Amino acid sequence: MIHNPPLPAVFEAFFADLLEQKASGAGGRFHQCFGCGPNHQIGLRVRCFLAAGEVLAPIIIAPEFAGPPGAAHGGIVAACLDEVLAGAAVRHDSRIYVTGELSVRYVKPTPVERPLLGRARETKDAGKYLDLEGTLEEFETRAIVARATGRFFPVAD
Numbered sequence: 001m002i003h004n005p006p007l008p009a010v011f012e013a014f015f016a017d018l019l020e021q022k023a024s025g026a027g028g029r030f031h032q033c034f035g036c037g038p039n040h041q042i043g044l045r046v047r048c049f050l051a052a053g054e055v056l057a058p059i060i061i062a063p064e065f066a067g068p069p070g071a072a073h074g075g076i077v078a079a080c081l082d083e084v085l086a087g088a089a090v091r092h093d094s095r096i097y098v099t100g101e102l103s104v105r106y107v108k109p110t111p112v113e114r115p116l117l118g119r120a121r122e123t124k125d126a127g128k129y130l131d132l133e134g135t136l137e138e139f140e141t142r143a144i145v146a147r148a149t150g151r152f153f154p155v156a157d
Contacts, residue, residue, distance in 0.1 A: 010115045020048070046118065048090075055118075059115075061077075061111075061116065066112050071112065072109075074104075078148070080116075081150075083118075084118035085132040085152065097130065098155055102148060104148045105146065106146050109145070114138065116138060117136070117142070118137075119134055119135050120133065121134070123149075131149065132149065133149045134148050135148075
């Protein structure tokens with residue numbers, strides 16, 4: 001499968017057979033979102049791909065988002081996890097969701113300029129909201145650098 005735009009080479013084989021989940025069409029209302037928008041000038045541009053029971057996201061955090069030396073700022077780590085959890089919410093029923101609660105556990109420093117894998121899944125459908133959980137992992141070793149849980153609410157159309 002050809003992804004547009006292309007993924008960084010390190011992710012190509014892993015994501016080759018996965019379908020990208022698009023939250024909105026070309027010029028959609030989320031194209032300027034800091035977390036997921038492809039048109040945000042300095043945004044994270046987190047992209048989610050559909051996998052068995054979860055979404056996966058290829059992430060490389062730019063050095064501009066560093067906190068402590070060599071590691072990402074905690075707010076950026078939280079933003080990445082927030083986007084991956086939101087991707088899992090959209091996977092649930094193709095609706096757009098917003099974050100109601102987000103809890104992040106920083107396991108170890110999250111490296112900048114290194115491939116990371118975001119992973120998230122739904123844990124509870126309460127009707128009015130979804131509970132989700134996710135991780136941010138080092139891509140090469142699958143060592144978890146951060147965990148998150150969140151409660152997401154659907155946006156009224």
